[in-house]
Amino acid sequence: MFIYTVEAGDDLTSLSRRFGIPTSRIIADNALRYPNMLVVGQHLIIMSDVIRHVIEKGQTLYSLSQEFGVPLDTLLAANPNVNPIALYEGEIINIPITDDIPKRPAVINGYAYPHITDSALVCSMPFLTFLSPFSYSVTPTGDIIPPSDDRLIEQAEKNSVLPFMVVTNIYDGSFSTEVLSQILASPDARERLIASILTELERKGYAGVNLDMEYISPDDREIYNAFLLELSSRLHAGGYTLITAVAPKYRADQPGILYESHDYRVQGEAADYVIIMTYEWGYTYSAPMSVQPIEEVRKVLRYATTEIPSPKILMGMPNYGYDWTLPYTRGTAAASIGFTAALDLAVKNNSEIFYDEKSQTPYFYYTDRGVRHVVWFDDAKSIDAKLRLVDEFDLAGVSYWTINRCYIPNWEIVDSLFGVVKL
Numbered sequence: 001m002f003i004y005t006v007e008a009g010d011d012l013t014s015l016s017r018r019f020g021i022p023t024s025r026i027i028a029d030n031a032l033r034y035p036n037m038l039v040v041g042q043h044l045i046i047m048s049d050v051i052r053h054v055i056e057k058g059q060t061l062y063s064l065s066q067e068f069g070v071p072l073d074t075l076l077a078a079n080p081n082v083n084p085i086a087l088y089e090g091e092i093i094n095i096p097i098t099d100d101i102p103k104r105p106a107v108i109n110g111y112a113y114p115h116i117t118d119s120a121l122v123c124s125m126p127f128l129t130f131l132s133p134f135s136y137s138v139t140p141t142g143d144i145i146p147p148s149d150d151r152l153i154e155q156a157e158k159n160s161v162l163p164f165m166v167v168t169n170i171y172d173g174s175f176s177t178e179v180l181s182q183i184l185a186s187p188d189a190r191e192r193l194i195a196s197i198l199t200e201l202e203r204k205g206y207a208g209v210n211l212d213m214e215y216i217s218p219d220d221r222e223i224y225n226a227f228l229l230e231l232s233s234r235l236h237a238g239g240y241t242l243i244t245a246v247a248p249k250y251r252a253d254q255p256g257i258l259y260e261s262h263d264y265r266v267q268g269e270a271a272d273y274v275i276i277m278t279y280e281w282g283y284t285y286s287a288p289m290s291v292q293p294i295e296e297v298r299k300v301l302r303y304a305t306t307e308i309p310s311p312k313i314l315m316g317m318p319n320y321g322y323d324w325t326l327p328y329t330r331g332t333a334a335a336s337i338g339f340t341a342a343l344d345l346a347v348k349n350n351s352e353i354f355y356d357e358k359s360q361t362p363y364f365y366y367t368d369r370g371v372r373h374v375v376w377f378d379d380a381k382s383i384d385a386k387l388r389l390v391d392e393f394d395l396a397g398v399s400y401w402t403i404n405r406c407y408i409p410n411w412e413i414v415d416s417l418f419g420v421v422k423l
Contacts, residue, residue: 001416002051002097003380005355006042019048030380031340031408034347041353041362042343043381045409050078051095055087068095106390106418107397109210109243109275109314111166114148116404121152123406125159127414129421130243132210134402135166136200140182142189144196153204160422162207164243167197168214175214177257184223194234201240207423208241208272216261225266232270245275245399248300248316252307268308275399276304279318284333288324288374292317293359294386301393314399315389319407321377326365338405342377353379360385380409387417397421 004015012023012035027035029045038044053064061084065072076084078094087093109130112121125131133149144167156163169180183189197209211231216224228244235242246262254260267274278297282289297315304313321342322334337345346353349366356363363376378386390397397418414420 001045001047001412003384004044004046005381006038006040006044008040010038012036012038015044015046018052018054019046020050020052021046021048029409029412031406033340033344037347037350039346039350039353039364041355041364042346043353043362043379045380045412047412049097051097053093053095055089055091055093057089060087061093064093064095068097070095070097103417103419104391105421106414107273107314107421108414108418109164109273109397109399110403111399111401112152112403114152116152116402120404120406121155123408124400124403124411125155125161127411127420128156128159128161128403129397129423130164130207130210131156131161132164132166132243132399135168135170135212137168137170138179138183138193139171140179140189142183142186142192142196144193144200146200149204153206157205162241162423163205164208164210164241165197165201165204165206166210166212168212169216177215177217180213180215180224181217181220184220184227190227190230194231197231198234198238198240201235201238206240208243209235210243210245210275211271212245214245214247215257218257218260221261221263224261225263228266228270241272242270243273243275243314244271245277248276248278248297250299250303252303264304264307268312271312273312273314273396274304274308275314275316276300277316277401279316279401282322282334282376284322284336285331286334287328287330288322288326288334288363288376290356290359290361290363290376291321292378292386293361294389295358297386297389301389301395305393310394311396313393313395314397315386315393315395317383317386317398317400318378319400319402319405319410321375323373323375326372326374337375337377339377339379339407339410340405342375343379345375355381380413383410384413384417387413390418 016023107129110128111132133152137145153163171179247258279292282291324334346364351364351366353364
């Protein structure tokens with residue numbers, strides 16, 4: 001498998017001839033909804049082991065070896081009938097494509113809202129280790145309010161995926177600092193919350209807890225750490241697994257309510273896996289930019305791996321981009337957009353797709369009713385680049401927010417890089 005960047009004049013017929021695979025395979029692997037319309041800069045997954053390259057003026061086997069990263073001896077062996085010292089313009093050369101990164105075991109978590117469609121579940125289930133229905137919420141007294149999770153638990157069990165009970169401090173529709181503070185301040189409420197979780201785990205057949213507590217008051221840092229360690233001890237005594245989710249930090253003393261009470265060292269001690277939510281640099285009210293700039297993710301992982309054992313870390317992967325109106329005005333909201341919908345929008349508007357090398361993220365412009373827009377999203381190339389951080393930092397795997405949108409190329413890349421762990 002390799003990823004091809006569409007150039008001017010390309011169409012599926014010419015790509016099919018060039019790579020020796022049916023057009024139907026290119027369409028299926030890339031979930032192309034407008035296969036007769038490609039745009040410059042679009043990235044396509046090509047499930048082939050060989051590129052049929054047409055020699056251009058001045059090219060040599062040595063220059064091709066350097067360009068494609070293929071050893072000269074491999075090129076010679078793949079082209080036994082070619083005179084290596086007398087290539088001519090227009091000659092066809094076979095260039096073998098090999099992936100020098102072996103498949104490694106990876107734990108894959110997927111968050112899902114209960115309203116996820118059956119087709120989106122079918123799309124992702126073969127590639128998941130854990131499924132985390134979102135979410136149980138809490139009350140100030142430590143009681144829990146369940147989501148409609150029965151269908152998701154049933155589907156997880158049918159597909160050898162472990163379901164996890166997601167518990168959040170969401171109250172009245174948003175993360176609540178005050179409600180969590182009330183629970184932490186009351187020994188009775190803390191005990192009620194832990195006991196309620198344990199009862200629900202047994203009743204529903206969950207494998208463990210995925211704890212996503214956000215906007216924790218800095219004043220509650222130490223008591224929250226104590227609560228986390230107590231919950232961990234009680235869960236492990238019952239044979240359950242604990243996953244926690246934390247904001248992306250660059251350093252231990254990073255200021256801000258999102259960060260201060262997420263103690264990476266304690267999280268790494270208490271939890272079996274820690275999801276680091278490495279996304280939302282570009283967000284609903286930000287200026288236009290990548291949701292997940294790779295250079296920022298690297299900074300977070302460099303710090304995280306000094307505090308949390310790397311085999312416990314699941315790197316967050318966003319399954320969405322944003323569409324901003326231009327010129328950007330502070331305080332205006334961008335619209336969330338799925339990757340398939342973003343590509344469809346680019347194709348419909350015949351928009352060239354650009355690629356920001358620093359953030360490893362594609363983007364494009366279009367105009368609607370006289371209003372200019374910019375869309376930052378992810379595609380095959382950017383997903384491939386970011387998933388390779390798992391190997392670079394020796395992580396346990398990744399966690400997707402969310403799997404409610406199906407983007408087939410993502411799972412093709414996951415399958416090419418990882419042996420997904422099934423427990």
